[in-house]
Amino acid sequence: xxxxxxxxxxxxxxxxxxxxxxxxxxxxxxxxxxxxxxxxxxxxxxxxxxxxxxxxxxxxxxxxxxxxxxxxxxxxxxxxxxxxxxxxxxxxxxxxxxxxxxxxxxxxxxxxxxxxxxxxxxxxxxxxxxxxxxxxxxxxxxxxxxxxxxxxxxxxxxxxxxxxxxxxxxxxxxxxxxxxxxxxxxxxxxxxxxxxxxxxxxxxxxxxxxxxxxxxxxxxxxxxxxxxxxxxxxxxxxxxxxxxxxxxxxxxxxxxxxxxxxxxxxxxxxxxxxxxxxxxxxxxxxxxxxxxxxxxxxxxxxxxxxxxxxxxxxxxxxxxxxxxxxxxxxxxxxxxxxxxxxx
Amino acid sequence: xxxxxxxxxxxxxxxxxxxxxxxxxxxxxxxxxxxxxxxxxxxxxxxxxxxxxxxxxxxxxxxxxxxxxxxxxxxxxxxxxxxxxxxxxxxxxxxxxxxxxxxxxxxxxxxxxxxxxxxxxxxxxxxxxxxxxxxxxxxxxxxxxxxxxxxxxxxxxxxxxxxxxxxxxxxxxxxxxxxxxxxxxxxxxxxxxxxxxxxxxxxxxxxxxxxxxxxxxxxxxxxxxxxxxxxxxxxxxxxxxxxxxxxxxxxxxxxxxxxxxxxxxxxxxxxxxxxxxxxxxxxxxxxxxxxxxxxxxxxxxxxxxxxxxxxxxxxxxxxxxxxxxxxxxxxxxxxxxxxxxxx
Numbered sequence: 001x002x003x004x005x006x007x008x009x010x011x012x013x014x015x016x017x018x019x020x021x022x023x024x025x026x027x028x029x030x031x032x033x034x035x036x037x038x039x040x041x042x043x044x045x046x047x048x049x050x051x052x053x054x055x056x057x058x059x060x061x062x063x064x065x066x067x068x069x070x071x072x073x074x075x076x077x078x079x080x081x082x083x084x085x086x087x088x089x090x091x092x093x094x095x096x097x098x099x100x101x102x103x104x105x106x107x108x109x110x111x112x113x114x115x116x117x118x119x120x121x122x123x124x125x126x127x128x129x130x131x132x133x134x135x136x137x138x139x140x141x142x143x144x145x146x147x148x149x150x151x152x153x154x155x156x157x158x159x160x161x162x163x164x165x166x167x168x169x170x171x172x173x174x175x176x177x178x179x180x181x182x183x184x185x186x187x188x189x190x191x192x193x194x195x196x197x198x199x200x201x202x203x204x205x206x207x208x209x210x211x212x213x214x215x216x217x218x219x220x221x222x223x224x225x226x227x228x229x230x231x232x233x234x235x236x237x238x239x240x241x242x243x244x245x246x247x248x249x250x251x252x253x254x255x256x257x258x259x260x261x262x263x264x265x266x267x268x269x270x271x272x273x274x275x276x277x278x279x280x281x282x283x284x285x286x287x288x289x290x291x292x293x294x295x296x297x298x299x300x301x302x303x304x305x306x307x308x309x310x311x312x313x314x315x316x317x318x319x320x321x322x323x324x325x326x327x328x329x330x331x332x333x334x335x336x337x338x339x340x341x342x343x
Numbered sequence: 344x345x346x347x348x349x350x351x352x353x354x355x356x357x358x359x360x361x362x363x364x365x366x367x368x369x370x371x372x373x374x375x376x377x378x379x380x381x382x383x384x385x386x387x388x389x390x391x392x393x394x395x396x397x398x399x400x401x402x403x404x405x406x407x408x409x410x411x412x413x414x415x416x417x418x419x420x421x422x423x424x425x426x427x428x429x430x431x432x433x434x435x436x437x438x439x440x441x442x443x444x445x446x447x448x449x450x451x452x453x454x455x456x457x458x459x460x461x462x463x464x465x466x467x468x469x470x471x472x473x474x475x476x477x478x479x480x481x482x483x484x485x486x487x488x489x490x491x492x493x494x495x496x497x498x499x500x501x502x503x504x505x506x507x508x509x510x511x512x513x514x515x516x517x518x519x520x521x522x523x524x525x526x527x528x529x530x531x532x533x534x535x536x537x538x539x540x541x542x543x544x545x546x547x548x549x550x551x552x553x554x555x556x557x558x559x560x561x562x563x564x565x566x567x568x569x570x571x572x573x574x575x576x577x578x579x580x581x582x583x584x585x586x587x588x589x590x591x592x593x594x595x596x597x598x599x600x601x602x603x604x605x606x607x608x609x610x611x612x613x614x615x616x617x618x619x620x621x622x623x624x625x626x627x628x629x630x631x632x633x634x635x636x637x638x639x640x641x642x643x644x645x646x647x648x649x650x651x652x653x654x655x656x657x658x659x660x661x662x663x664x665x666x667x668x669x670x671x672x673x674x675x676x677x678x679x680x681x682x683x684x685x686x
Contacts, residue, residue, distance in 0.1 A: 072624075077449065077450040077451045077620075078421040078450040078451045078452045078453065079450070079451030079452065079620055079621065106420065107420040107421040107422070107450065108420045108421045108422030108454065109421050109422065109452065109453075109454055109614075110421065110452075111451065111452055111616075111621075113621060115625065136582070136583065136587065148643070148645070149640050149643070149645040150645060151644060151645035151646055152640065152643040152644060152645035153643045153644060154643050156639055156640065156643065164575070164576075164579045166579075166582050174578075174582070176572075176575040176579075178572050178575070225569045225570075225572050226568045226569025226570075226572065226573055227568075227569075228648070229519075229521050229568050229569065229573070230568075230569055230572070231645070232507070232519040232521070232648050233507075235517075235636070235640070236507045236509075236519075238636055239479070239509050239517070239633055239636070240479065240616070242632075243618075243622075243627075243629045243632045243633045243636065244479065244616065244618045244621045244622060244629055245621050245622065245625070246621070246622040246623075246624070246625020246626065246627055246629065247625070249632070249636060251636075251639065271452075271614075273454075273583070273587065275586075275587045277420075277422055278422065278454075278456060278587045278588050278589070279586075279587060279588065279589040280589075281415075281589070282458065282588070282589020282590070283589065284586075284589055286586045286587055286589065289585075289586045289592070290582055290586045293578070293581055293582070293586065293592060293594075296499055296594065297492050297495065297499065297578070300491070300492070300495040300496045300497050300499065301494060301495060301496060302491070302492040302493060302494040302495035302574070303494055303571075305571070305575050
């Protein structure tokens with residue numbers, strides 16, 4: 001039956017599941033924090049639903065559950081680097097975060113590179129960790145090669161998420177976090193299961209021709225959002241967050257895993273900017289000016305991104321999170337049987 | 344009659360026109376270099392066609408033709424700043440460029456902020472100045488408020504260009520530079536003159552409803568590319584390259600000028616990243632890996648951005664630029680009569 005628990009209790013439960021599966025404290029804690037945050041924000045596709053994928057990847061030996069991320073020594077420049085050591089990127093990000101924040105405040109902007117990490121969660125947790133500390137953030141990473149470049153015929157680019165955040169003084173930040181494909185792969189999967197055609201423009205078949213058939217799309221390629229512009233941004237992400245940081249591109253990821261059923265291992269690029277440094281010596285308070293811009297957007301009936309997520313967060317903080325009977329049961333089974341649950 | 348001249352001769356002619364109009368050497372030289380580069384690349388909308396707008400803005404007293412940009416002192420951090428002193432941003436960028444390059448190489452990444460400059464040229468000249476020096480670049484700026492946010496009804500955002508470049512060892516770099524609106528304002532103007540309807544999705548009327556009528560669109564608002572995703576990117580540009588750097592947002596620009604017929608004054612944000620720093624200590628040569636990615640894109644029949652521009656550049660370098668009789672005549676009249684040519 002349905003079960004309502006606090007956010008903290010859910011996080012403890014998810015942590016225990018990962019510990020039971022053999023993951024160490026840094027890995028299980030970091031991953032549990034992010035997946036619980038997804039559930040807290042009613043972002044179900046990045047919530048506890050992802051536990052099974054994490055365990056499957058662990059069981060397949062494609063992620064190191066006992067990895068201890070390592071902050072690499074540097075020369076005090078604008079570039080901070082963490083080696084995830086084959087573990088989840090989330091733990092590596094937590095290790096690099098305080099150094100990135102200090103460096104961005106000191107220099108005006110700085111970058112954190114995470115290498116050799118498994119990343120299958122949303123990017124907004126990274127973004128919000130920075131906005132909470134008064135910084136603007138730009139985050140990107142490759143994924144699996146499932147998207148054809150605009151004008152192309154076969155998968156090459158990933159769904160390559162692009163995320164940005166701006167700190168706001170009261171309450172939730174301005175945050176967007178989206179795939180650079182028209183749709184997420186999961187949305188095509190949902191159409192397949194429902195037996196409904198895809199909207200035009202989402203995908204091409206294996207023959208390179210436009211298709212609205214979910215099966216043909218899954219055998220073919222997804223398309224970038226916004227035509228050649230989105231395709232160019234997805235390519236930029238392959239270059240900056242793959243090639244430039246010496247880590248896998250989306251085609252490399254697919255070649256390495258041979259499947260999109262396991263969580264991908266690749267790098268991640270996180271840029272942090274200190275608004276007070278950029279605004280120094282100039283007229284106008286950037287905090288107040290940003291709020292005026294947001295007010296003007298909302299005054300004409302347009303929405304700021306992530307508002308649904310923030311509303312769910314407020315509600316779940318007040319009332320706890322209600323898990324369905326099936327979800328609660330699965331968590332219990334994961335906790336009891338660990339990796340034996342994974343086929 | 345038609346006139347074919349070398350790129351250098353055209354640059355000298357355009358420089359002389361700006362000198363004749365009272366601009367100083369730094370301003371006339373920098374602007375002539377960029378507009379000649381536009382003509383050289385057959386990018387007509389950013390070529391000598393723009394001379395008239397520059398002179399109109401000069402005559403209206405909305406740009407300082409005698410400005411001497413000033414590099415602000417800094418603490419050696421990742422943030423370099425040039426005050427354009429009310430002149431054209433192009434001259435300010437030229438002043439800041441060597442410092443930005445040195446800082447990006449030393450720290451891994453760095454930002455150049457240009458404040459109080461008039462910017463009405465493309466962003467690829469800035470991008471290519473950095474890729475020529477082996478750096479990756481990300482450049483953005485606001486413009487006039489002519490674009491409604493996704494889900495909104497009235498102009499608030501600018502066409503806010505977003506540009507990126509990656510250095511390539513042989514020949515031209517990987518470069519994109521696009522408006523974050525579906526179409527450029529000039530394209531709507533062309534439809535108006537031709538009496539042809541706009542494609543669906545370009546614009547809304549003053550009533551906030553979708554329109555394909557160019558007049559209604561010009562009285563209403565353009566739409567961002569890629570729906571809410573492009574709208575979010577355009578908003579990010581207002582925040583980073585307007586609010587954060589203490590300079591005008593697109594609504595501020597329109598309020599200041601009261602017109603889109605004059606070149607806008609606002610700031611510009613240029614990020615430079617040193618690939619060899621980001622790739623250091625990692626396997627794989629980023630130059631070679633990027634080339635492999637580009638080859639894979641082209642192998643499936645997709646185009647890399649800016650290829651038409653580079654082809655025109657090669658052709659014009661070899662054969663000179665052919666100006667129409669009308670273009671050549673106008674250049675002569677600008678050179679002879681200066682600002683008296685402007686109504």
